[in-house]
Structures are given as C-alpha cells and as structure tokens.
Amino acid sequence: MRIAVCSPQVPFSHGGAEVLAEQLVDELNARDHEAALVTVPFKWYPGERVLTQAFLWRLLDLEETDGRPIDLAIATKFPSYVVRHPRKVVWLVHQFRQAYELDRTELGQFGESPEDRALRRAVHRLDRETLGEATRLCAISRNVADRLRRALGLEAEVVLPPPQELDFRCDGYEGFFLSVGRLDRAKRVDLLLDALAADPELHVVVAGEGPDRPRLEELARRHGLDGRVRFAGRVGREELADLYARCLAVYYAPVDEDYGMVPYEAFLSEKPVVTTTDAGGPLDVVADRTTGLVCAPRADDLAHACRFLLDHPDDVRAWGRAGKAVAEQVTWDHAIDRLLA
Amino acid sequence: MKVAYFSPFPPERTGISEYSELLLPALRSRVDVELVSRGGSASRGADVCLYHVGNNPDAHGWIVEALRKRPGVVVLHDFVLHHLVAGLTLGRRDGEGYLGAMQREAGVPGRLLAHGVLDGVVPPLWEVRPEDFPLAGEVLEHAAKPGGGLVVHSRYVAERALASGYDGRLWRIPHPAWPAPGVATAGLDGDPLVGCFGNLNASKRVPQLLEAFARLRASRPSARLLLVGAEAPGFDLAGRLAGLGLEGVEREDYVDEQRLWSLMAACDVCVALRSPTMGETSGSAIRALVLGRPLVVSDTGWFRELPDDVALKVPVDEHEAETLAGALELLAANPDARVAMGAAALAYVAREHDLDRVAEAYVAALEEAAGGDAVRDVVVGEVANAAAAVGIDDPSELAARLNEVRLGG
Numbered sequence: 001m002r003i004a005v006c007s008p009q010v011p012f013s014h015g016g017a018e019v020l021a022e023q024l025v026d027e028l029n030a031r032d033h034e035a036a037l038v039t040v041p042f043k044w045y046p047g048e049r050v051l052t053q054a055f056l057w058r059l060l061d062l063e064e065t066d067g068r069p070i071d072l073a074i075a076t077k078f079p080s081y082v083v084r085h086p087r088k089v090v091w092l093v094h095q096f097r098q099a100y101e102l103d104r105t106e107l108g109q110f111g112e113s114p115e116d117r118a119l120r121r122a123v124h125r126l127d128r129e130t131l132g133e134a135t136r137l138c139a140i141s142r143n144v145a146d147r148l149r150r151a152l153g154l155e156a157e158v159v160l161p162p163p164q165e166l167d168f169r170c171d172g173y174e175g176f177f178l179s180v181g182r183l184d185r186a187k188r189v190d191l192l193l194d195a196l197a198a199d200p201e202l203h204v205v206v207a208g209e210g211p212d213r214p215r216l217e218e219l220a221r222r223h224g225l226d227g228r229v230r231f232a233g234r235v236g237r238e239e240l241a242d243l244y245a246r247c248l249a250v251y252y253a254p255v256d257e258d259y260g261m262v263p264y265e266a267f268l269s270e271k272p273v274v275t276t277t278d279a280g281g282p283l284d285v286v287a288d289r290t291t292g293l294v295c296a297p298r299a300d301d302l303a304h305a306c307r308f309l310l311d312h313p314d315d316v317r318a319w320g321r322a323g324k325a326v327a328e329q330v331t332w333d334h335a336i337d338r339l340l341a
Numbered sequence: 342m343k344v345a346y347f348s349p350f351p352p353e354r355t356g357i358s359e360y361s362e363l364l365l366p367a368l369r370s371r372v373d374v375e376l377v378s379r380g381g382s383a384s385r386g387a388d389v390c391l392y393h394v395g396n397n398p399d400a401h402g403w404i405v406e407a408l409r410k411r412p413g414v415v416v417l418h419d420f421v422l423h424h425l426v427a428g429l430t431l432g433r434r435d436g437e438g439y440l441g442a443m444q445r446e447a448g449v450p451g452r453l454l455a456h457g458v459l460d461g462v463v464p465p466l467w468e469v470r471p472e473d474f475p476l477a478g479e480v481l482e483h484a485a486k487p488g489g490g491l492v493v494h495s496r497y498v499a500e501r502a503l504a505s506g507y508d509g510r511l512w513r514i515p516h517p518a519w520p521a522p523g524v525a526t527a528g529l530d531g532d533p534l535v536g537c538f539g540n541l542n543a544s545k546r547v548p549q550l551l552e553a554f555a556r557l558r559a560s561r562p563s564a565r566l567l568l569v570g571a572e573a574p575g576f577d578l579a580g581r582l583a584g585l586g587l588e589g590v591e592r593e594d595y596v597d598e599q600r601l602w603s604l605m606a607a608c609d610v611c612v613a614l615r616s617p618t619m620g621e622t623s624g625s626a627i628r629a630l631v632l633g634r635p636l637v638v639s640d641t642g643w644f645r646e647l648p649d650d651v652a653l654k655v656p657v658d659e660h661e662a663e664t665l666a667g668a669l670e671l672l673a674a675n676p677d678a679r680v681a682m683g684a685a686a687l688a689y690v691a692r693e694h695d696l697d698r699v700a701e702a703y704v705a706a707l708e709e710a711a712g713g714d715a716v717r718d719v720v721v722g723e724v725a726n727a728a729a730a731v732g733i734d735d736p737s738e739l740a741a742r743l744n745e746v747r748l749g750g
Binding site: 047048051052055058059082084112113114115116117118119120121122124125126129130 | 342388389705708709711712713715716717719720723724739742743745746747748
C-alpha cells in the first residue's frame, strides 16, 4: 500500500511527534508498504495565522502523485489532519491544545476579546469537521482520546506508539535523576529544580533544549544547585541511551501531557519513572509503586519521592524491571495492525 | 464577553420564561450577562445580544422590536411565529405589515389571503392554518445578519429554517433539563395513573387523549387520568367528559413548580401530544424524562426525535385515538417496560439535555457570533491575497475548500 504519513514541522525544532512520524514511515516501509513523510511548516501565531497555516493542508492533493494513487493518508498532529483524502486515518498526537485545555492558562494563546474567543471556536469547528471526516480515528494515549471525547464528542481507539529505537540497556543505578524532553514551561522541569532545592542530596541531569532553558538555568543559580544539576542540552542517541542506562530513575511530569515517549524509554532501560498526579498521558503507564512513583505536583512531595528512590534501591530495580515488561508489549506490529485495520 | 439577554422571565407564565430561569444561572457562571428588561435595549458594552423568540406576541413582541434594531443570536423556540407576527402587525393596527409578512412568506397568493383575513372573509390564519404560514422570515433574516445566528432545539426546526432559505450561522442546542427535584410524590390513585401536563386545548390532542383514556378505562376501571393545566377558552372539558360518560379524570389547574413535580412523579405514564406543532420543544416532556417517566408523544416535530426507547410515538392520523389507547394499554400491562423506559429516559436526559453542556454550547455559539465575522474576514482575506499574488483568478476551489472546513463563513 502507498501511504502518506502527514506531520507538520516547526522549522529548527524536532520533538517526539516528529520522531513518531519518521518512525512510522520507517516501520511501514519495513513491512512492505511504500510510505513517505509529507510535511508542511506550521506557524500558529499571530491571531488567525493558526487557521490560515492549517488551511494549507487542505489545499494539498494527496490522492495521487506522479500518476500513481496514494492509497492511504495517516495524519498525526494538528493541523496535518486537515488534509483531504478518501481514506484518511488520523493517529492523533494532539490537537491545538491552546484552543482546548490550555485555554485561559499561562500556556494559552487566546485572549478575552470577541475575536480571540471566536478564533478559538473556529479551531474547534475546523477540528470537528476534519477529524469527523476521518475514515478511522485513533489516538496515541487514553489522555488524548479522553480530551477528544470531552471537547468534540468524537471517539478514538487508543493505539500506543512504541518508543524510538535506542540502545536501551541498564548499566546500573548511579545516583542521579534524569529529565528528558524539550525545555519549555509545559514540561515542568522547574518543579524538579525546586525539589532539588528541598533535598541537598539529589542530583539531576537535564537532557534537552528549548526556550525555557535560560529561565531554568537562572532558577538553578538562585537555588544554589551548582554541581547538582547539569544541563546537557540536546544529546545524541548514544549519549541519551547512556544516560538512561546509568541514571537512578527518570523524572517526567509535564502538565497534562498527551502521551510522552519518555516513560517507555525509561522502562526499556529498567528505570522507574517519577511523575505527578496531573501529568496526563504518563499516568496511563506509570503505576504508583509498581513501575514508579506518582506524587502531587509540589516540590516537597517530589523531593520526598526522589528521596524514597535514593533510599530504596531494591524497589528501584524491581519497579524498573516491571516497567520493562510493560514497555515490551507496545510494539510496532500491533500499532500498524490497528492503524491499517 | 458580555451578553445582552432578552427573554420573558417569571412571573410571566410561559415555557420560555421557565427556560430562561433554568438556563441563566448556568450561563452567568460562564459569561457576563446583562438582563434587558421589557422594552429596553442592550448597553453599548454588550458584545452580543441573545434574543429568545417564541410565538406569543405579549411575551416576545418587544424582543423582536429590539432584534430589528440590533442583530444578534436568536433562539427560535417555535418555528411557527404566525401568532407573534399577527400580534406585532394586526394587533397594532398595522394591516400593511401583516400583508407584507404574508407576501414575503407566500408571494401574491399569501397577500391575497391576508387581505381576506383583514376583510373578515377568511378565518384568522394563526388559528386555523398557522403551520402553513409560519411567518418566521423576518426573524430569520435578522438572525442571518453579521453578528447574528440562530439557535434551535431540534433537527426539525433546523431543517425547516434551512428549507426556508436561512443561510446564517446555525446551532442546535437541546433544551436543558432541570435538576431532579427531590420532591415527595403526590398521593394519587390510579392503576395506571396517566398524566398530561400543560394547557388543555385541541393542539395538545386532549380530545383524542380523552377518547383513548375511555378505551383504557373500559378494560381497566382502576385507571386514572390526571389533567394539569389551564383550560383553553371554549374547550369545554366538562362537556367533553359528559359526552364520553368518562370518569376517573382528575383535574388540577395551573400549579406551582413543586406541585407540578410532585404530581408528575406520581404518574405511571406521561402523555405529551402535539399537533399541529409550532416546532416547539416540550418542557413538560423534558420534566417527565428527568423523573424517568415513560412518555407517550405525538409522532411530530421535536417529539419524533426522541429515542424510541424513551417514548412511544403516536402518528397523527385517523387512528390516533385508537393507537394512543393501544400505547397506554401496552404500558399499563408491562411494568417492566415502564421501568426500562424510565431508565432509558434518565440516561437520555443525562446524555442529551445536561444543563452544563447546554450552557457550554450557548457560550460557543455566542462567541462565534460575537467575533466570528472578524475571524472569517481575516482568514478569507489572507487566502484571497495569497491566491491573487500567485495569479489564481478563479478562487472557486479555494472557496470550496474554505467552506469544507467551515472557514468560509
């Protein structure tokens, strides 16, 4: 089957959604399909630009290319699912969250003017039409599927995406916690730094790059965390695998995250995950005191959780192994089987 | 966002005043609402107006006058507005206005008919043929203007509005359900006790109900029929009962809210019939569903849209009374079916008529109306400029694509 995998791109930025789309193309091609990545730059500001940029997808003709039909389009995150295709499968990574659960939060985009309010509603209408016309609707997590049902009344089958391929292994349990992900406010790395300030024996490596880095570095300075936190920046695949292999546990507690590959990557390295009760998608996979710890999103609670792991190495090992068993069940064979069903 | 809210309110005794009394607190918890009093107008600071329009000229005449001055979102509680329009025209000695409304609706034949009404040679159309001449045209025209839109409660009214040429924004927002009242059940006999709530008149099919109940009563002497509501002038219930030799009918006139719930809770079956329909939603039927009462309704208008597992539907035809009697007998003989219908009713109300969800839908509609035109203009303008810049001189495909995803208007 000839399959177009549709994913927007934010130039000079590369995150989990992009990795997922690229992997999907690779995995489809490895299974005798002919898959290609179709991508269009996306800029969501100012004002109505979110709609005009999304509309670009609607103008694409993906029914055939070079005289040969494209049998299937698989769209991923907003706004790629605005694309037209007679057989459009949506594997929803996320909608434009600023128009939904992030509205009227510090992470929101729309103000209180009638125009801004109407703009947000126009995104809803666009979603309702373009997701509603999909021949098959899947979501990458229960959290994303639940949001879709709450916001638009649409039902999606949960199809979990496997994590990226790395040299996952466990080389031991050194005394540091690992944070992996783009550095923006929603990833809530500042909470981890606040926890470090509350317990002088905690050490952290922060892997990732992003616009929040200056603020986080300043916060670390203010907390006097020199020597206990290392900002590693964007790390390569080998270094990332090495960090996973050596850390004690992984911190991952974004605000109401869609899904997040990080817990599965941690599990495949036999590392437990520390997350928070409001983290969203990670709660689908991180079971408290089974594959990690789930605490309230407060610095002192997080510090206590990290301290517990420092003091209980047997639990760390057991929960890491339990996590690995969970992660190994999420396979590309299953995901592709469901997407093409 | 500030909403100027136009509606009758209690103590006015209309279904729409009760509707607004229910909706307003939920709406106020989400947006800034200014209530406009009878004869008033929206303040300058209001971003959007919300006009509740029904068929009663006394309750809604002033609201239509306000709508004429400033467009806004119209909640069309009845599709047939003939009585309202007659009140706004003939009721104010504006014969020409009535002629114009009829001509707008039905062309020259309509105008000729209206002349007949004015001359007294044709009976009042709002009494004898309102459904043939709904006269919703002017209200729909105002609703279609920029900054406006149309809220309807049923697919039936949505389809009729579109069929009449309405091309503005349209939202279907179900009638909200009242919270379960938690009142004591009235102590009434009857096995079964059949209840009918609302004004007693011909369009509520009370004559047919009486005939059907007489049949039920013949086989079930312990059956009782509870009729709650004011009797329409000239309806002559007593004469009808005497004519049928019918006993077992309990009467209560207009009752207060608590008593209404209490009486309804005592019923084994509630009946809500309507023909001709003005397109309205029945508050009584919604209340019965809230209480988990099995319903028997007419197979018309909004009532037809009720799920089959919560309501038995009676076609309005020459067998109406017979079919209705059969439905009542079926429910009387099947307590299990009544229980199942009651459970389905509760689930349906929670799913379709949840007050919070209704209020959210109103906020969405109001936000779209208040700022949607500006958003559309920017989007269409930007796309048009881009197309022109690359020499696309036939924008029809672009327009089609914009409309597909509802960005065109």
